[in-house]
Amino acid sequence: MRSRLGVTPRLARWLYTLTIYLLSPLIWWRVWREWAPTHPRRERLGLIRVGGGRPRLWLHAASVGEVVTATPLIRALLDDHPDHDLVITTMTATGAERVRQTFGERVSHHFLPLDFPGSARRFITRLKPRLAIIAETELWPNLLATCQRRNVPVVVANGRLSAGAFRLYRRFGALSRGMLETVAWIGAKSTVDSERFLALGALPSRVAVTGALKFDLDVDEATREASRRLRASWGERPVWIAGSTHPGEDEQVLAAHTVLKRHLPAALLILVPRHPQRFEEVNAYCCEVGEQVQRLSIEPTLTAATTLLLGDTMGDLMTLYGCADVAFVGGSLVPIGGHNLLEPAALGVAVVSGPYLDNLREIADTLAQSDARIEVEDGQALGEALVALLSDDERRHRLGEAGQAVVAANRGALARTRRAITAQLAASTEH
Template sequence: MTRDTSADRPALFHIYRAATALLAPFAFRKVAGKLAEHGVSPERQRERLGYASLPRPASTTADGTHKPLVWFHGASVGESLAALSLIDKLLPRLPQAEFLLTSGTASSADMMAKRLPDRCRHQFAPLDASGPVRRFLSHWKPDAALFVESELWPVTLDAAKREGCKLALVNARLSAKSIERWKSKPAVAAFVMQQFDVLLSQNPEMGESLIELGASAERVHPSGNLKAGSAPLPVDRAALEAVRTALGRRRVWIASSTHRGEEQAVIAAHKALLETDPSLCLLLAPRHPERADEVADLIRKAGLTFAQRSKGEALTSDIQIYLADTLGEVGTWYALSPIVFLGGSLAPIGGHNPFEVAQAGSAVLTGPGYSNFAETFPPLIAAGGAVEVQDGQSLAAAVQTWLSDCSALDQARDAARSVVLSQAAALDGVVDLLIETLNLQGPAPSRPRR
């Protein structure tokens, strides 16, 4: 039943809702253009306007049992993977439930197409404007909605709540800048936070920030990082063996998800390492493959040889850096080497997902800027599963230590895996809390007749 709470909405919310309704056609033109650049069909682009491209699953079984539809929303790949970790745990617990996962990027849609389990489908999220949101909710009619990390869309949350949808914020993580922006609009911040029936923060500090923004303290629970429970990244065995064959007896280390301003340090580190092991190979995978030409220029200026994967260039014995400028293959590269430097940490980005590295059996190197995983890296570093470096020189030293001491490397790999397993095990309690708070209890599993 629709619940009208218009009197509870702050004036700034009404202004925002009116503005987004007016700007929706222009916003759609922009986001549709980005999707089109990645080959997304016009029909699927219109999902951003709330027009579904898939039918809603039946709301009841043949015997009349209710089948809840649980909606997860994450911005892009990382958030969608966090959502999948929860969906994978909910599937066996809720045998009658169906799942909908929405996101906003073509890359997340591509990944979900490969990794979605049974009873789950993907759509692009509606723009946060009255028309798209109304069409979306009218079609899908979700029983519960779980928003991942920092997805705080006022119009969507308000409309879903008015339709009787139970709401959760999971894996909550807001940047310091975002928190300050919300604090500057306290009435709207409190209104948004109060829409949620439960809020799961990545760490206690974030939980306190949510309460300061207006969330009810009894609804806020620290949960750890849901990405700890994500399934391991897929590995292309044929591609993996092809690269291994090309390398032969050469050793290799990985620099993954690097950003502008980091490749210089990585290349300098590799150049130093080549003085000790001239046959050593670096596989360099920039976070954004469209920067490949820029990265290639940096390698040339450093006087090193390289092959570019997107161009099909061969990884021959004289190649010092293999530039892996492709999408969707990072799981394959993590399986290639037990030493992985994670980018986004020497530059002020916030770091990237160490769970995927540890799940692949590798040890982790990171810069100091891992604020997006502030609850994960400290215990990982304390256990010895990760090492923090400051620049190219310390990165080279850390890689050299592990290359020259197999026992130390094996201990680091085991420690990384152990930390991730312990954090993943803690997610079972999170699932129990969500099922209870969002009223998702399914019928007891049927027992075989005697």
């Protein structure tokens, strides 16, 4: 089928490939920094080493956020298919580190190859997966085309398309349609996401609304106990956390902390920047504005004079959320689109966010409608909300309990996705 401009999906992919070849120096420079000592950079060209003779399942989770969201699904795949090896790919080094910390030797990890035809071909030829699972929506035309040629079914789990992503995919209509027509099954996280996939060319018989995998977040007892021990070591003081913050947001968070300390001088802020490459920069800024900073990577034990704990380690965000009375979730006071609101909610911690929540609008609205989230416009409003919540135990506990109830009531996406994956595996075996 041709687009209105007469471009077929095949021609669109040819033009896309030509473009990425022309841009290859820039693309290679961009991914050069996303490197881990245990993974040679040649993996970006599909030159991976795989061992063993067992069948393989392949799951791709682009970065830390996708790995966190996909963690319940990864655990389910390990339980459901013990006769398969599970291979996880990420695009970023931080995502790779999160996979290593969470799963260790239970899974294999590689970096996703760049989407050149030869790289995609080498990767699929060497990996030989029985099924490819894409967490959320990072779709690469040549990789999907290679999967189709090699008869590898592709499943999209927790599929989401923000308004911005939808507009971008729609601009390249023939290319998007060509990709989506090759996908065996899409588990959309909401009705809106489902409608957007269909509008881009996904086949109606292959799209289902599963709900969001993030609701199936499982907080283990070890994490809860680590939170209790850490919080107890700090004594009796109000504690709030700003998790997954971005440039332009840290300043507003510190302004809010200044407002809070005027009312509650003993208040402690746990500040966790989203990206580890910003740890040093954020630490310097916090010291510059007069905060008494302790770094988690150096010593989690605080003194009474400590006003700010910098969460400069990887994999500890859930533990730190569990230490807090109130959680502000970052990426929402600046136009990033928001991060996982359900992590603190699942722990019964009162949730506050900014207004920029395009990446998880339905989840944000569900929490707000259940009086389980407070929205603020800027750092001053955040400070005022913190004063109100930390001065009112009953209201704060009510907000936290409402968040836990929302998480419990909306579970189920994991079970639906597991059933679809098992069905796709069975169908691929029959063929």
